[in-house]
Amino acid sequence: MMDSVEESSKMKYREDKNGNKLSILGYGCMRFTRKGASIDIDKAEKEIMEAINNGVNYFDTAYVYPGSEATLGEILKRNKCREKIFIATKLPHFMVKSKKDLEKYFKEQLKRLQTDYVDYYLMHMLTDVQTWNRLKALGADDWLKEKVQNGQIRNVGFSYHGNTETFLQLLEVYDWDFCQIQYNYLDEHSQAGKRGLKAANKKGLPVIIMEPLRGGRLVNLLPEKAKNIIKENSKKRTPAEWAFRWLWNQPEVTCVLSGMNSLEMLRENIDIASNVEVGEFTKEDFDLIEQIKNELNRNIKVGCTGCGYCMPCPKGVDIPGTFHSYNLMYSENKKSGRHNYLMCTAVRKNPSSASQCVECGKCEKHCPQHIEIRKELKNASRELETPVYKIAKTAVKLFKLY
Template identity: 45%
Template sequence: MLYRKMPKNGDELSILGFGAMRLPVKEDGTIDEERATNQIRDAIDNGVNYVDTAWPYHMGQSEPFLRRALSDGYREKVKLATKLPTWMVDSREDMDKFLNAQLEKLNTDHIDYYLIHSLAGELWEKVESLGVIDFLEKAKADGRIINAGFSFHGAPDEFKPIVDAYEWDFCQIQYNFLDEKLQAGTEGLEYAASKDLGVIIMEPLRGGLLAGEVPTSIEDIWNEGSTKRTAAEWALRWVWNHPEVTVVLSGMNEEAHVEENLRIADEANSDSLTENELKLIERVENKYRELMKAGCTGCSYCMPCPVGVDIPACFEMYNNLYLFDNDDMTKLMYAARLGGITGAEPGFASLCVQCNKCIEKCPQHLEIPTLLESVVEDFEGPGLEQRIEMAKMFLANKDA
């Protein structure tokens, strides 16, 4: 296992972290505890020392599960990360309530790496006004939190102000070779590193969409590489190639995933990909964009929309629907991200009034209103309300 150092505290963290959001489940949807425990302990026995969870994962059962999985001395072998569910916070007192409940759920007296979950501009302004900085300072002072960070899911221009708003120890961003300009992107990665923040990467495989089955035309490009690698290995190595990255989280739920990821994490040094390999990955990226229904780069120049449409998110979901064979999950994610469930206002494509202001701003010259009509057709027909309710059940599990 390779390790990288957290800039501010010197912690030597495994470059591979275990994400506890997509654990193996039984037919009834509950966590398969025997398999998941074996997977996590196997990863730790082979050098993984960073485990990440959050309040809503597995309908609130991820944290209690980890309490059991990390017993028998395993808690002492890892740095444990979990997150404040910001969309459920209505007061300064709520912050302590959630943290104390998480300490009890996880059977620990401290969280090594505590994140303010899923920040974007609006949500950051909300929790900042409620006193989140005071909360972090006091929780660090009394030892309940060792390192304070945040995870980010906002627009590119919202990232730097959050980084600059507090003396964070680390941050967590979505990053993969398709998302160099989405959310924080490469610019955000480099900015956070320049401020000596450790950077934890989520979605290096876009929730598994860059691994496993890939479009045939893309598989053909991968096969041209002089070194034969799986799609997952190419994608992971691309992220680890960036020296600014500290830890890459993988939501491993198959024994083969654990084995493969451990193998790659033994070898994936930064700046290790050759110029030809980087060009190959760039060709794959270009092919993905060719296959996509909307040629959106996620630059967000079209934002804010006057009526509240989250245009980049709509197009991200629209592309995913056609790139990958995962219709049910993609439609559920559309409902969750755009339904106003996490605190922001709803951003559905159907809100568009065709004012055409976005067309003037789009550097890709996309016919955005016309594309949004296609998004509505694919995502907002029968079943949308049921998917919204399912997403609410996933996120708003206060009593779990």
């Protein structure tokens, strides 16, 4: 573990299961500013060092983020500050075909990062239990144990996009040290959701949050009425501040990642992170969030709350996930909805597409919203299962990506 963590007098920290103090604001390194085909390393250096000097100590990157690991490694070397921070990076397990590949990719990552250990190592976008079992069959379990024992990996975790039930299953298949989920006030009852967050916390796992602003959706793409609700509130918080504070209000949230690529954004986020407390939200604050969500969901197609009472489907259909993606097409845009659907239903060993429905009707008997699930699954399938989706689904099978 890190010998010492230099804490800013302002930044807040929350502990992981091993007693490491992680800054509640983490630096997502996927969105460094690019200059032509390369990352603008001098600009990134100013931003990273500003973050470190203000107490940010958790930096998240991945093998598949072009240039990200190498940029982070070079900046830390230039400024001799590797020991001041925690590095989190991710194994591209979907590219792993043998135990030799595990070692190959890891060694390449250490070289890029110019370090001899990784603090937090994630299975990148782990999709389901079958995917983990495939990795175990290749020797991943023993390989990780060896790396932890020799100190090259300090904590093992996984990042996740998918439904709550699958996330709960993944929590049980390995003695994880931490996990990373997509979570924000719009995804409170989708993805891993609040149930997943609380379940991970109950097991003692620190939870790292990605997509806190839903890729900017909760800032720049809010409906005008939602923007006015925020503007007229007496607390005069920005949309980003409301989203961050909603997350940090919850004690189960350990660290929130933000892809900060300007000093202005960085300083705003640091200021918010330095002035929050668990449980600070009032009834009026929660009411405001609900009003914003209502405006965001005004154009949804199916009134699904993501409760999961319709599950499990005998044919494996991810019913809540399908409806969430279908609704995203109309509350955000078609691209967002279709991408979410692809990730949650096709890019996995056992697909969970809406078209697998055989109209048995079992789900409808348990739906508290009395949704005509069979009818709506047909509607969703027509719009979500595009030719691109079908090609991707076939590719997963043909190339045995999982």
